[in-house]
Amino acid sequence: MSDQLPVRGQAADEALLATKERPPADEPRSSAFLRDLIGGSAAISVFAVLLALVVGGVLIAITNEDVQEAAGYFFSRPADTFRAIWDAVSGAYVALFQGSVYNFRRPGFADGIRPLTETLNFATPLIAAGLGVALAFRVGLFNIGGRGQMLIAAACAGWVGFSLELPYGIHLIVAVIAGILGGAIWGGVVGVLKARTGAHEVIVTIMLNFVALYLVSYFLRTPVLQNPSSNNPQSPPISDTAVFPDLLGAGYNLHAGFIFVIAATIFVWYLLERSSTGFQFRAVGANPNAARVAGINVKRVYVYAMLFSGGLVGLAGTAQVLGTITTGFGSGIDAGIGFDAITVALLGRSRPWGVFFAGILFGAFKAGGFSMQAAEGIPIDIVLVVQSLIVLFIAAPPLVRSIFRLPTPGATRTPRASKKAATS
Amino acid sequence: MKLELREITKRFGALVANDHINLVVQPGEIHALLGENGAGKSTLMNVLYGLYQADEGQILLDDVAQKFSGPGDAMASGIGMVHQHFMLIPVFTVAENVMLGHEETSFGGRLDLAAARAMVREISARFGFDVDPDALVEDLPVGVQQRVEIIKALSRDAKVLVFDEPTAVLTPQETDELIVIMRQLKEAGTSIVFITHKLREVREVADRITVIRLGKVVGEAEPTATNAELASLMVGRAVELTVDKAPAAPGPAALTVDGLSVVDPRGQIVVNNVSFEVRAGEILAIAGVQGNGQTELTEALLGLQERVTGRIELDGKPLTGLSVRRVLDAGVGFVPEDRTEDGLVATFTISENLMLDRSIGEPFVKAGTLQLATLAEFAEQKVTEFDVRAQGITTPVGRLSGGNQQKVVLARELSRDLRLFVAAQPTRGLDVGSIEFVHTRIVQTRDAGTPVIVVSTELDEVVALADRIAVMYRGEIVGIVPGNTPRDILGLMMAGEHHPEAQVSA
Numbered sequence: 001m002s003d004q005l006p007v008r009g010q011a012a013d014e015a016l017l018a019t020k021e022r023p024p025a026d027e028p029r030s031s032a033f034l035r036d037l038i039g040g041s042a043a044i045s046v047f048a049v050l051l052a053l054v055v056g057g058v059l060i061a062i063t064n065e066d067v068q069e070a071a072g073y074f075f076s077r078p079a080d081t082f083r084a085i086w087d088a089v090s091g092a093y094v095a096l097f098q099g100s101v102y103n104f105r106r107p108g109f110a111d112g113i114r115p116l117t118e119t120l121n122f123a124t125p126l127i128a129a130g131l132g133v134a135l136a137f138r139v140g141l142f143n144i145g146g147r148g149q150m151l152i153a154a155a156c157a158g159w160v161g162f163s164l165e166l167p168y169g170i171h172l173i174v175a176v177i178a179g180i181l182g183g184a185i186w187g188g189v190v191g192v193l194k195a196r197t198g199a200h201e202v203i204v205t206i207m208l209n210f211v212a213l214y215l216v217s218y219f220l221r222t223p224v225l226q227n228p229s230s231n232n233p234q235s236p237p238i239s240d241t242a243v244f245p246d247l248l249g250a251g252y253n254l255h256a257g258f259i260f261v262i263a264a265t266i267f268v269w270y271l272l273e274r275s276s277t278g279f280q281f282r283a284v285g286a287n288p289n290a291a292r293v294a295g296i297n298v299k300r301v302y303v304y305a306m307l308f309s310g311g312l313v314g315l316a317g318t319a320q321v322l323g324t325i326t327t328g329f330g331s332g333i334d335a336g337i338g339f340d341a342i343t344v345a346l347l348g349r350s351r352p353w354g355v356f357f358a359g360i361l362f363g364a365f366k367a368g369g370f371s372m373q374a375a376e377g378i379p380i381d382i383v384l385v386v387q388s389l390i391v392l393f394i395a396a397p398p399l400v401r402s403i404f405r406l407p408t409p410g411a412t413r414t415p416r417a418s419k420k421a422a423t424s
Numbered sequence: 425m426k427l428e429l430r431e432i433t434k435r436f437g438a439l440v441a442n443d444h445i446n447l448v449v450q451p452g453e454i455h456a457l458l459g460e461n462g463a464g465k466s467t468l469m470n471v472l473y474g475l476y477q478a479d480e481g482q483i484l485l486d487d488v489a490q491k492f493s494g495p496g497d498a499m500a501s502g503i504g505m506v507h508q509h510f511m512l513i514p515v516f517t518v519a520e521n522v523m524l525g526h527e528e529t530s531f532g533g534r535l536d537l538a539a540a541r542a543m544v545r546e547i548s549a550r551f552g553f554d555v556d557p558d559a560l561v562e563d564l565p566v567g568v569q570q571r572v573e574i575i576k577a578l579s580r581d582a583k584v585l586v587f588d589e590p591t592a593v594l595t596p597q598e599t600d601e602l603i604v605i606m607r608q609l610k611e612a613g614t615s616i617v618f619i620t621h622k623l624r625e626v627r628e629v630a631d632r633i634t635v636i637r638l639g640k641v642v643g644e645a646e647p648t649a650t651n652a653e654l655a656s657l658m659v660g661r662a663v664e665l666t667v668d669k670a671p672a673a674p675g676p677a678a679l680t681v682d683g684l685s686v687v688d689p690r691g692q693i694v695v696n697n698v699s700f701e702v703r704a705g706e707i708l709a710i711a712g713v714q715g716n717g718q719t720e721l722t723e724a725l726l727g728l729q730e731r732v733t734g735r736i737e738l739d740g741k742p743l744t745g746l747s748v749r750r751v752l753d754a755g756v757g758f759v760p761e762d763r764t765e766d767g768l769v770a771t772f773t774i775s776e777n778l779m780l781d782r783s784i785g786e787p788f789v790k791a792g793t794l795q796l797a798t799l800a801e802f803a804e805q806k807v808t809e810f811d812v813r814a815q816g817i818t819t820p821v822g823r824l825s826g827g828n829q830q831k832v833v834l835a836r837e838l839s840r841d842l843r844l845f846v847a848a849q850p851t852r853g854l855d856v857g858s859i860e861f862v863h864t865r866i867v868q869t870r871d872a873g874t875p876v877i878v879v880s881t882e883l884d885e886v887v888a889l890a891d892r893i894a895v896m897y898r899g900e901i902v903g904i905v906p907g908n909t910p911r912d913i914l915g916l917m918m919a920g921e922h923h924p925e926a927q928v929s930a
Contacts, residue, residue: 294781
């Protein structure tokens with residue numbers, strides 16, 4: 001034992017690791033990237049939103065006609081340009097606020113608060129689908145199949161909703177269960193394919209989106225889903241017994257789906273943070289090799305995770321048909337929520353409550369976007385641009401970090417810890 | 425060429441990786457840079473090679489100050505590096521690898537492979553390397569691949585050659601050959617910087633020795649210095665290098681492995697018809713150079729390998745074909761050789777890692793719900809018992825040093841009722857204090873009557889721990905010999921030679 005000394009200075013080594021941290025060579029790059037996305041701090045999310053709003057403001061100013069006109073004589077009266085910019089940008093964001101949170105121009109609280117209920121209404125499916133995508137993220141899976149899962153769920157819940165005759169309450173519950181099951185099966189198929197054959201979930205989920213779209217479109221033209229009194233590819237309206245009741249009375253659109261979504265958020269929190277199953281989910285997501293060596297059945301975890309993920313996305317599809325559009329649905333019922341959910345999950349850093357609030361923020365963008373367009377004539381595309389910028393900034397944490405001079409994760413090791421190790 | 429590093433300082437944030445380091449390498453000198461892992465040797469060499477920029481200090485070649493903004497500059501100035509992990513492209517031929525980065529082209533941009541071949545032949549002949557320029561690198565043994573790296577550096581007229589831990593991947597015999605090559609290069613006037621933490625090689629080949637600890641030069645030594653002197657310079661205190669253990673009191677055979685073969689996903693036979701027994705209360709060490717089937721053998725025991733034939737029995741019950749879960753439930757404790765990749769979830773806390781392989785059922789799970797209070801109590805107890813130095817049980821293990829990470833793995837595995845304990849490379853990359861700790865725990869486990877398998881590529885560890893030694897070479901067990909077998913015989917066996925004593929004592 002005298003020739004070789006495989007030794008290492010603890011302190012130096014510890015700190016060296018901090019500067020040279022890199023993923024192991026044989027780890028697929030995508031999963032390291034995914035971990036980076038999930039691991040980002042809350043600050044990154046907040047700053048990404050701020051940054052996106054700033055850039056959005058620039059775009060609003062540039063596209064505004066008054067600003068363009070004032071800029072034409074900028075050098076003779078520059079103040080005009082700045083005033084025009086201020087009017088355009090502040091007007092736009094005030095309209096966004098009034099359309100999504102509280103409208104001061106309306107008389108009385110009951111009317112003024114209506115935009116907030118609209119926001120929550122828009123947020124309902126976004127949160128549910130966001131939770132599904134986030135759950136998959138935590139297991140290391142990219143669920144891009146939200147669209148397909150929502151469509152299948154909507155078809156299942158909708159079919160139960162308009163074709164069965166059941167008493168109040170029970171009908172709703174059965175329809176919700178049917179929707180969640182539909183989404184879960186559509187997601188679970190992906191998990192099974194990945195576990196059994198190693199097929200990549202991104203490709204499978206994307207392809208299943210098309211399968212679901214054309215399958216549902218087909219059934220919307222057959223008596224299975226089509227409204228018999230119409231030639232359009234649209235379903236009959238949902239029976240009253242299966243519709244989510246309004247939470248705040250008939251004057252508001254907010255429906256009981258929002259309660260289900262709160263329950264889903266609590267459920268996902270419990271599942272991930274407190275349950276044995278969730279522990280295995282997280283272990284597989286963070287290091288599938290170590291999970292396998294520790295006796296966790298990684299393949300089974302993939303199947304379960306996709307079942308849960310699909311089920312949650314299915315709840316979003318269910319909320320669409322039983323809550324938002326109850327007059328009969330077409331093949332566009334998913335309204336792009338399956339894809340927005342990816343953004344919501346990223347912004348919420350795949351934490352259940354993070355997703356919940358990210359969903360509300362995006363709901364606010366949706367609700368406020370319309371009023372921005374109506375009040376200020378700002379194209380709704382600007383809102384979409386802001387949303388896209390948020391994704392961009394979240395996907396590029398180093399960019400946000402360098403702009404706001406945030407510390408790099410991993411380099412935040414306290415000098416105290418190294419000193420302690422050095423003296424020990 | 426004379427190389428001089430003057431007052432080199434390199435900081436990473438608050439950490440000073442190199443603190444005013446001075447180093448002079450005379451022409452035709454082999455200068456050993458000795459230090460623990462993480463002492464700052466590699467940082468210093470990366471500064472020299474232009475990969476890092478020094479915050480302070482100068483690099484001088486023949487007394488002329490140099491400015492390297494990248495490896496290209498360093499190479500152009502005559503500095504060559506033989507990396508620990510070879511920078512070769514496996515599917516290219518030797519000649520293609522040698523020309524890579526400074527390709528000569530003939531008319532129309534065609535690669536001038538003939539020139540590269542001639543270069544390889546010329547350098548091979550000069551130093552007596554037996555290297556075929558048209559062989560694919562992936563087909564060559566590790567020792568020969570290293571020579572390709574040397575040829576690559578020499579083909580660029582390197583006057584100063586840096587060897588970064590060159591012997592880590594070599595058999596003892598290949599190491600001896602490398603030492604001969606280094607002497608030849610020295611005769612030819614090349615200056616050599618030899619980075620290592622292996623004392624034997626240093627004393628054998630070095631003209632001068634510089635010892636680095638925690639980023640500082642802590643002393644210079646002559647090759648005549650004793651191991652103990654060098655070791656205490658390196659770690660800053662006297663080191664206990666032996667393992668205190670009583671003679672084994674082996675009981676009946678507990679683990680029987682019979683005719684075990686493993687086929688890897690590429691269809692190669694990586695473990696070939698291996699048979700051995702481990703008795704209760706003894707340590708069987710599996711020695712061998714990295715990559716001779718030890719990894720696959722331990723994985724097969726755990727149920728991690730897909731294509732396994734043969735018989736594995738623990739206490740008379742078959743383990744073959746069981747899932748990892750069932751193998752663990754049968755009482756097998758396992759320390760994987762790559763703890764960050766296979767042993768721990770870096771983002772998980774210490775307590776979460778302590779329950780990683782007990783995520784189902786009591787005591788940490790009741791009715792599908794984690795018992796966080798029970799877990800916290802258990803974690804506190806284990807952190808104290810295994811002396812894991814961390815701020816608390818909620819610290820992510822990714823933030824711990826290697827030694828403390830390994831203690832977490834050990835704490836987890838040794839706190840179950842074990843019928844068999846398998847430790848693969850249990851002390852790789854650990855500091856001396858942690859090595860002592862790990863070795864002591866392994867011996868304690870043996871003394872408690874558990875059969876223990878230790879896989880190690882460090883001959884010293886094998887000799888220190890083993891009651892019996894099985895040597896693996898190319899997927900086969902060359903022989904099983906007593907724990908007190910001389911090193912040179914073990915070295916020969918690691919190179920594939922069957923030893924007459926082996927069969928007798930097997």
